[in-house]
Amino acid sequence: MPVTRVSQPDAQEGHKKTSAERSRAATRARLLASARTLFAARGLHKVTTHDIAADAGVAAGTFYLHFSDKREIFREIAEATLSELKARLDDASDGVTERETEVRAQALALTDFALENRDVIRILFSADDDAAAVESDLLEEFALWIEEGRREDIVAGEMPAEIDPTLLSHAIVGMWARVLKWWLENPERVSRDELVETLCRIQLSGTHPA
Amino acid sequence: MPVTRVSQPDAQEGHKKTSAERSRAATRARLLASARTLFAARGLHKVTTHDIAADAGVAAGTFYLHFSDKREIFREIAEATLSELKARLDDASDGVTERETEVRAQALALTDFALENRDVIRILFSADDDAAAVESDLLEEFALWIEEGRREDIVAGEMPAEIDPTLLSHAIVGMWARVLKWWLENPERVSRDELVETLCRIQLSGTHPA
Amino acid sequence: MPVTRVSQPDAQEGHKKTSAERSRAATRARLLASARTLFAARGLHKVTTHDIAADAGVAAGTFYLHFSDKREIFREIAEATLSELKARLDDASDGVTERETEVRAQALALTDFALENRDVIRILFSADDDAAAVESDLLEEFALWIEEGRREDIVAGEMPAEIDPTLLSHAIVGMWARVLKWWLENPERVSRDELVETLCRIQLSGTHPA
């Protein structure tokens, strides 16, 4: 089951759902699940709204009762995935004080997340120009989030101030995105632990304070 | 001026060009130049063959006298660019023996190349799924090329053998690709030298032999 | 009125049609009717799918909701027509025992059918290479059907065994096809009865058992 909960109707509303509401939510969830799978298999623009509707078992028009267009459903999937990923990374560093341990824990969380969500990772981590055009460049947003963390590191004296945090965050994101995509398609080439070890080493030693 | 010489009709043939040959080559060059610009501006699949022909000032059908389809012209641009880039990197490390000096020289060559070819870099370094589908994933090929260099480093004892060279090459390529794309759009954020310094530091320290 | 019922939505389904189903069937029928007319007037490949759609009063894309391409709609018309024709010829010889009477009855049925379906006959009987390419060479199939009948005649001793039935069926089909096409365009030249008389005479006397 997808960790991003893409297909789970949210339950934060306080009131009991009517049957109609429940059915609507279910349809929406089915559309999201189908879109995820199809995007993963064929890429953003090789999938038509008809394909998604058909896969979800609803009529073509129904798609537009739930999403205003193809970009919207893509954006939604991307955002849900990113939120989940951030949460996982936050969890991973929770209570950890040492920077090296934290980086390693996050790296592990990241690889696990990639393994669990290999389908979405394929598209969301691809820096596809389409995706970007869709105003939802996941990597861009991810880089921003990482950047914040780096700034905190600088403030905390754990990273040399002369390194530009934006530059660094892009380097990290680019490195991980490409490596993960490659690895998911060739998982037999390196073990998860080797991968984590190598990338942490690169990331850490290059950015240690003198 | 494009460094890749995409638009320079080659002159190495021994015979005098007929006027027709010259005109044909000129048209072809105009199509390539237009394609470069348009791909850079809008991405591979937001550009039609009509757009390219129109921009080049020729009729729609003329495109097909020179390229069998959109993928072919893209592939041609990609390949010319990659060849040029490799040549530049080779030149940069020519006669250099120390690894650190070499890495730095290559990083400089890479940034200069990116500056000179900002238009192509935008698409070719984007890992666009379309581009990959076009069987000319520049980054993939570039990673392979880098991998070879890393293997030589291992043999030469300049890199620890326990680092998987494929993994490393993907990390390097991913990092540079993302960083360069970001930097070309925000060149005021870091100077070329800072960029080179930071990335070399990451790349080197992470992969030094113990 | 078309005898082939090409435009009659079939009603053999047990359930009530929804309004959508009815509308769909009506559109489909209009497309078939338009195609028939246009093919007849201009031949298979001088008619575009746009022409058909326009003539049927629907948008260009609508054509493809009903037929996968031009060849399919042609095949459908051809097959419906041939089925109807065979049924008519079978009816004509129903209960007839004498071969001469049967041949004459079928000849009459054939001319009547041609008169009623002059439009389709024009293309379907033309041995157009296009039509054949469309894998629906009506005449080929018709010849096969006739051949069977001839084989039965031989078995029944009503035709000399030394005549090759395939050869004969092609001769009959070729003769009728050409004659009917000519006659439909020049109906004033010979009366229906004269035509039937002449062709029956040729067909019968040449193939009588000694």
Next chain:
Amino acid sequence: MPVTRVSQPDAQEGHKKTSAERSRAATRARLLASARTLFAARGLHKVTTHDIAADAGVAAGTFYLHFSDKREIFREIAEATLSELKARLDDASDGVTERETEVRAQALALTDFALENRDVIRILFSADDDAAAVESDLLEEFALWIEEGRREDIVAGEMPAEIDPTLLSHAIVGMWARVLKWWLENPERVSRDELVETLCRIQLSGTHPA
């Protein structure tokens, strides 16, 4: 070698040809020969003027120095073929007085001609609507020619006057055209003599004077 001499530059001019004239005639002949072959192989409208020119080893534009368009070269081939065929049939009946012997002689001439020119027969005898559109329906013209012969037979008392000669000529042409096309593709099915025998029998007995 084609009997229709399609590819033989004509020599009826009284004066010596200049070298330019000879070269021009040779090019023209090559174009005709290529067109014949290509039309036979792929049908009229699956052949482009470029194909013909390329096959003939000349530039695309050269085609138009010799023929005003695709229809003209087709017409020319058709007409040359028909002339040759008529000449053959005339030769076959030369000096023959008995109708039965004549019909048989012509049938033999026809089958021989078909065998020698199988390539052209494929298209020219196909009643292709294209060909007709090209204003060169060979079969139409052939039927007219046969009709004349029938009229003479009626005058000579060798055919009953009540048979419409036009109708009959279409029947004959249709029969032969279809049968020959079938036979050329399945020559092993019936021997030439069987074929001639069967068709003559049909043709003669149906049209004998009482």
Next chain:
DNA sequence: GATGAATGAGTATTCATTCAT
């Protein structure tokens, strides 16, 4: 809320024909 038939702009590609050289 869901359906699904219909829309029509959009795109790749072909090819007869022209014309400057």
Next chain:
DNA sequence: AATGAATGAATACTCATTCAT
């Protein structure tokens, strides 16, 4: 006479999106 680059109209087919039921 021949060349061959260029033209551009024509055409099949796709797909996001709408809307009457």
